[in-house]
Amino acid sequence: MKPQWFVRRRIGVGVRPITWQGWATSGGAVALIVVALVVLHGHAVANVLVVAIAVAYLGVAYATGGAHRPATQSDLDERLPETFAEQSGRFGSRDGEPAAPRLTVTDIHERLAPAASTGDTLATPTGPLAIDVRHLTKKFGERTAFNDVSFDVRQGEVFGFLGPNGAGKTTMVRTLSTLIQATSGSASVAGIAVCEENGVEIRQRISVMPEVPGLYSRLSVNDNLEFFVGLYALGDAKGRIARALHAVNLSTRSNDLCASLSKGLRQRVSIARALLSDPEIIFLDEPTSGLDPVATREVSELIEGLRSRGVTIFLTTHRLEEAEHLCDRVAILNTTLRIVGRTSDLRQQLFQRSLLVATLRPLDHPEMVFASIVGVDSWKTTAEASYELMTPDPRAAAPEIVRALVHAGADVVSIAESQHSLEDVYLQLVGEDAEVAS
Amino acid sequence: MTKVNMTRVRAVVRKEFREYRRNKFILYSMATLPLIFLIVPLATILNLPTSTPIAGVKGAVGSVLLLMLVIPDVLPATIAAYSVIGERDQGTLEPLLTTPIRRDEFVLGKAIASVLPAIAMSYLVFAVVVLSLRVGATPEVVHVMWQPAWFVAEILFVPLLATWSTWVGTAISARSSDVRISQQLGTLASLPVLALTSLMSFQVIKPTVAVALIIAGFLVVIDVGAWRVVSRMFDRERLITGKKAQVAGSSQASTH
Numbered sequence: 001m002k003p004q005w006f007v008r009r010r011i012g013v014g015v016r017p018i019t020w021q022g023w024a025t026s027g028g029a030v031a032l033i034v035v036a037l038v039v040l041h042g043h044a045v046a047n048v049l050v051v052a053i054a055v056a057y058l059g060v061a062y063a064t065g066g067a068h069r070p071a072t073q074s075d076l077d078e079r080l081p082e083t084f085a086e087q088s089g090r091f092g093s094r095d096g097e098p099a100a101p102r103l104t105v106t107d108i109h110e111r112l113a114p115a116a117s118t119g120d121t122l123a124t125p126t127g128p129l130a131i132d133v134r135h136l137t138k139k140f141g142e143r144t145a146f147n148d149v150s151f152d153v154r155q156g157e158v159f160g161f162l163g164p165n166g167a168g169k170t171t172m173v174r175t176l177s178t179l180i181q182a183t184s185g186s187a188s189v190a191g192i193a194v195c196e197e198n199g200v201e202i203r204q205r206i207s208v209m210p211e212v213p214g215l216y217s218r219l220s221v222n223d224n225l226e227f228f229v230g231l232y233a234l235g236d237a238k239g240r241i242a243r244a245l246h247a248v249n250l251s252t253r254s255n256d257l258c259a260s261l262s263k264g265l266r267q268r269v270s271i272a273r274a275l276l277s278d279p280e281i282i283f284l285d286e287p288t289s290g291l292d293p294v295a296t297r298e299v300s301e302l303i304e305g306l307r308s309r310g311v312t313i314f315l316t317t318h319r320l321e322e323a324e325h326l327c328d329r330v331a332i333l334n335t336t337l338r339i340v341g342r343t344s345d346l347r348q349q350l351f352q353r354s355l356l357v358a359t360l361r362p363l364d365h366p367e368m369v370f371a372s373i374v375g376v377d378s379w380k381t382t383a384e385a386s387y388e389l390m391t392p393d394p395r396a397a398a399p400e401i402v403r404a405l406v407h408a409g410a411d412v413v414s415i416a417e418s419q420h421s422l423e424d425v426y427l428q429l430v431g432e433d434a435e436v437a438s
Numbered sequence: 439m440t441k442v443n444m445t446r447v448r449a450v451v452r453k454e455f456r457e458y459r460r461n462k463f464i465l466y467s468m469a470t471l472p473l474i475f476l477i478v479p480l481a482t483i484l485n486l487p488t489s490t491p492i493a494g495v496k497g498a499v500g501s502v503l504l505l506m507l508v509i510p511d512v513l514p515a516t517i518a519a520y521s522v523i524g525e526r527d528q529g530t531l532e533p534l535l536t537t538p539i540r541r542d543e544f545v546l547g548k549a550i551a552s553v554l555p556a557i558a559m560s561y562l563v564f565a566v567v568v569l570s571l572r573v574g575a576t577p578e579v580v581h582v583m584w585q586p587a588w589f590v591a592e593i594l595f596v597p598l599l600a601t602w603s604t605w606v607g608t609a610i611s612a613r614s615s616d617v618r619i620s621q622q623l624g625t626l627a628s629l630p631v632l633a634l635t636s637l638m639s640f641q642v643i644k645p646t647v648a649v650a651l652i653i654a655g656f657l658v659v660i661d662v663g664a665w666r667v668v669s670r671m672f673d674r675e676r677l678i679t680g681k682k683a684q685v686a687g688s689s690q691a692s693t694h
Contacts, residue, residue: 140679177536180675199674200538208536212529216453218460223453230449231537273533 127155129188130281130312131176136185138171145171148185149337153329155280156310158303160317160327164430167334169316170211173283176314177208190280204232207279211286213270217259221250221269224258225276232277244272248302264295271302281312288319300326324422338429347420351428352377354418355394357387357401360411369408373400388418442546446539450547451554457524458517458555467516472559475505479567488576499582506564506592507635510600513556515624518607521548522677523617532678541672545665549604556600564592591650595635598657603628605664612671631660 131153138145146168153159163169174180176189178199187194190205215224222241229237245251248268258266267287274282284303288296296319303313303326317323323330324343331340339346362385363369370379370389375397379389391397394417405412458464479502486498525531534544572580607624614620634653637643 174532174678178674179532179535179678200540203536204538206536208533210529210532210536212532214529214531214533216457216528216530218457219453223456227449227453228533228537230452231446231534231539233443233445233538270533 129153129191130155130157131159131187131189131314133176133187134185136172136175136187137183138168138175138180139183144335146333147336149333150185151331151337151340153312153314155312156307157328158307158313158315158326160315160323160330161333162317162320162323162330162426163333169333170285172333173208173285173314173316177206177283178202204277205279206281206283207274207277208283209270209274209285209287211289213266215258215261215266215269215273218257220255220257221245221261222254224269225273228273229276234277240276241272244275247275247305248272249298264291267291267295267299271299279311281314282306283314283316285316286318287315288317288322296322320421320423320426330422332426332429334430339425343422343425346422346425351418351420351424352390353392353394355389355391355398355401355415356382356418357389357405357415358413359385359387359405360413361385363387363405363408363410365408369404369410370401373397373404375400385413442540442543446543447547447550450539450544451551454521454548454551458551461520464517464520467513468555468559471513471516472509472563475509476563476566479505480570483571483575483579486576486579490578492578492582495576495578495582499579502567502583503588503591504632504636506560506567507595507599507632509560509563510556510596511603511628511632512625513559514552514600514603515607515628516621517555518548518552518604519611519614519621519624520617521552521608522611523614523620526615526677527617535674535677541674542669545608545669545672548608549601549665552604552607553597553600556603557597560596560600561592564596585645587645587647587650590647591635591645591653594650594654595657598654598661599628599631599635601661602631602657602664605661605668609664609668609671612668612677631657 129152131151133152134150136149137147149168149172161169161172171180175182176187176194178189178194178196181196182194189202192198192202192205194202216227219227225241225244226237229240234240241254242251245254248271250265250268250272253261253265258269261269267290271287274284287303288299291299300322303315306313307326315323315327327343329340329342330346332338339349341349366379366381366387370376370387373389375391375393377390377392379387382388389397389401398415402412402415458468483498483502486495490498522531525534568583571583575583603624606628607620610624610627611617611620614623634656637653643649
């Protein structure tokens with residue numbers, strides 16, 4: 001259920017006032033120096049000078065506002081998550097291509113255009129497991145982030161992980177990327193059991209793009225990426241950075257300070273960073289959060305490009321249209337796993353297939369018209385002169401229905417199969433949870 | 439213990455230095471503090487009257503040497519206090535922790551980046567002070583100051599005090615959420631170890647090379663212990679969520 005009101009608290013900008021703890025520690029430092037000098041020495045001039053130094057030093061600390069620059073409103077806005085999906089739309093299932101060899105960053109840019117424009121449907125990948133989660137539970141004290149969750153992701157698959165705020169999506173990403181430990185259950189990533197001892201090996205094979213880009217704002221784009229190449233202990237830093245920036249169309253901005261980049265560009269740098277190590281699996285946590293439609297489309301195209309060459313992508317998002325468009329399968333989490341599967345399967349699983357019929361005028365005796373049609377299980381009036389007829393095979397039933405309506409003297413305005421979007425599936429499941437909770 | 443990958447450590451050090459260059463607070467701290475510690479001792483000793491008794495000269499020289507050791511004790515704590523909170527404030531901690539870097543590599547890189555500038559500044563200030571006093575101070579001052587024990591003490595104590603100070607600052611930074619509180623606590627907590635060196639500076643115990651070596655050895659023990667404690671504090675889950683992991687049926691600990 002969408003909230004009626006969305007309140008974003010504005011956060012004050014600037015330097016925080018000195019707290020009582022600050023005064024206490026400052027006073028303590030000065031007192032300690034004074035006591036030490038008085039006890040150990042007694043040279044009055046030196047004592048006075050040392051106290052003056054301590055005070056001057058603390059003064060410099062306060063005058064410069066601490067070691068960090070004050071956060072700007074744009075910084076703070078960027079840290080706030082999107083709170084609900086704003087988009088919905090139609091979808092199409094994807095069938096077809098088998099998983100291709102892994103993509104290196106060199107290939108990504110070349111593949112972006114064709115991958116984005118084909119619109120071919122893809123089959124659910126059937127390769128070996130990239131991620132395997134079994135009965136995984138994570139608790140923070142008394143609070144359960146997610147409970148008894150099981151699913152798997154195949155190599156080369158784009159797997160959507162959906163759920164409302166606080167459902168445990170980000171905690172799941174952190175657990176699978178070995179940032180935090182599960183309370184119980186087991187999981188493997190890239191064929192390696194998820195545990196702290198295997199953390200380095202797993203993190204060497206994956207990339208994680210958190211919701212907040214997390215770039216060093218005082219450093220240039222190039223410096224940021226060079227740092228991460230070093231953290232992966234990889235060679236050919238210049239080549240990797242050049243290819244990653246080329247993949248996200250940022251080659252000309254490599255010397256720009258990250259502080260000077262727009263939110264969309266920072267997100268692209270963050271994606272470039274995720275590509276540096278040619279990972280087997282990429283975790284994308286809300287990659288299009290806060291991006292404009294053009295930037296969102298670019299990110300989607302990049303994901304398509306990665307998928308087309310077999311990189312496994314674990315995507316958490318609030319944008320249901322995006323998930324529908326990009327993901328081979330989706331899972332909906334709301335502390336427990338509510339459902340997992342291809343979007344077309346989920347629709348069929350949750351919603352009975354039906355035909356929507358509209359006539360020029362309301363039927364006098366609809367029960368007499370519809371009851372006699374073979375293949376129609378039931379029907380209901382949805383609006384004036386509009387009816388929904390439940391049928392397991394809409395394609396076969398449609399001609400019969402039209403004939404029956406014409407025979408009854410009705411003027412048929414339209415007849416179409418009802419379409420349920422992923423948003424319908426999502427709202428159905430999450431709405432059920434909300435009803436149960438209330 | 440798992441082998442430390444120096445490529446990752448170097449990457450952290452290089453990044454830290456690049457950030458220092460663009461961080462006004464750290465630049466001011468690095469410049470202002472040593473400048474004050476350069477001017478004050480020179481002013482104190484160069485203004486000593488020629489009639490000052492030898493006990494007074496020894497006291498003044500002792501206070502100068504103590505000031506020389508305050509630089510490596512305070513400066514790294516100020517820088518190190520920013521090490522984890524700074525990452526958290528910028529939102530860079532999580533991306534960093536999702537890379538293969540081990541926590542001992544992360545801690546070591548941060549420590550080296552804090553210690554090296556402090557050592558360089560301390561030695562530079564000491565050299566300038568000593569040479570200035572050699573040229574401009576009274577013969578009594580030069581006689582008291584120009585002793586091997588002081589030089590051995592300065593050379594040994596500076597890196598050891600800086601290392602201690604860095605561990606303290608880093609430990610507080612890992613647990614604190616406010617950079618200024620962290621810096622003040624770090625500075626405060628790193629000061630007590632100065633009492634040890636002060637015993638020698640103020641000649642409570644006679645300054646000799648042997649005493650300097652003994653105190654240095656004691657500082658090495660403290661530094662190694664602090665390094666172990668700080669490394670254990672760098673738990674990824676605690677850094678990200680503020681809470682320690684609860685794992686059913688086992689308690690895990692490693693250097694990853």
